[in-house]
Amino acid sequence: MAKISIEDVSFSYEQDKKNNFVLKDVSYSILPGDSVLLLGPNGSGKTTLLKLIMGLLKPTKGKIRIDDVDTSKASVFEISKKVSMIFQNPEKQFFAETVREELSFGLKNRGLREEEIKKKVEEVAKKFGLFEYLDKSPFDLSGGEKRRLSIASIIILDPEVLIVDEPTAGLDFQYRNLMISIIRGFLETRNKSLVVATHDIDFGLRIANKAAVINEGKLVWSGDVVSLLREEEIFSKGILAHTFTSSLISRVISQSNVDFQKVVKVLEELTEGLM
């Protein structure tokens, strides 16, 4: 398990023009077992925050610590032992010649034994429906298979913290559901944590227990998901917008006091009637 502390972090892409901050004085902690929904309008700074956590960017002010390690002093390799990120359009990042090599890469880097790697790769490939493609080139896969491979290559590393950027953009009904079951599977192990930046609040409500809202680079709200749904101001100010589904959930849990998990379950049964 790992704890991430974001302490008074500001960030500017232009190092010399420090008044042009993309993130301003953000403080937040992600604890083991947290599944955090990072919400906010286009351009609010969500992806920048994720990159800071991964150590791909260094804070202009403040610091981020993963357990005791300051990310601006650690290498990306060191950070990636605990935290892994699935980017937007991850399928653009394949480099290996076969699906097997693509899946083995991270494990080899960690110095695992050959047999152990083979066993893990085949196990994960089966789970993601990629077993029959192990010796094919990643580039010969269909769009949906590529997406599965890219996620499998992260999940196989078994990170303590999984970070995902807009996982459902452009996904159809079935892959969106697949993504939910993959993330739930990951969270089943005790003390794993998740940070997911998304516009898809309906998707987020099915996997998250916490939420953090960023607007114009500032953290404007944080708390648990149920409180977010009872929150009116964030929505009335236009920082976030309800979908039909989220407004329905919000009304049912705040006006009629029905348990949130139960509402989500019944909603899923309604859509699963289709499958």
Place this chain on the structure above:
Amino acid sequence: MSTEESRKTIIRIRNLSFKYKNAEKNVLDTINFEVKEGEFVLITGPSGSGKSTLARILTGLIPNSYPGELSGEISIMGFDPRRNKIYEIAQNVGLVLQNPENQLFALTVEDDIAFGPENLGLERKEIKERVEWSLSVVDLQKERHKAPFELSGGLQQKAAIAAVLAMKPKILILDEPTSYLDTLSAIKFAYFLNELKRELNLTIILIEQKIDLFFKFLSRIVVMNEGKILIDDEPDVVMNFCIRNKIPINIPLQLLIIRTLGETYDGKKLYDYQVDDYKMLFEKIINDR
């Protein structure tokens, strides 16, 4: 008869099949599809079902930019992409992509909009008029000197549409334009698109997974699967078909609630119900379990 009946057919496709070069099988398999002037048609279906390929044919990118085997009859306002050049078709059919970043490349919004008309070799005055007109239609006058990458996702998508509108198309094709938009921008975009359609008398073909955002504006929904058209009909008929046959697409929750309670509905009423009406219905479902 209704006006729908008397409208002119502007796209007619018969027995269309297409196979990308080096591919093993057809991505489109004997498709029949028609669009009448002024319609707002939504095309949905799983990824890989052939939706984007169909858009590429309707804009002449296939076979002009993507080689392959194309057979069947095609008439897009009288054009056939096998005989006509992309620029001829582009003056009638505009294409807006999923990610506006792939479509915008100039240093300012204004330059991006001027690019298409400039390539048509139009006179300076005409180009200037079209740029002004496009900017005003999408309400981006204030952003004209900004770089496209400085704009928010919603405004970028509007800039991409303005660049397409400057070609004065009759038909607008949009390939999952809301994928990268936040919820509020996506809702606004749906209303904006419907307004645009009415004001400019456009015909719209929209490829989209988020059916509920656009449902009330649509003339028809087309569901594709594995290169074929599963159903092509009025929105209510299509939704009933998909629920009955368990077709995995995003059915609006409103419909699922009504259907679960076994109540009949008519599509017009669907959006007259308020969230609180649905709340009552939904609580009934919860209590029944």
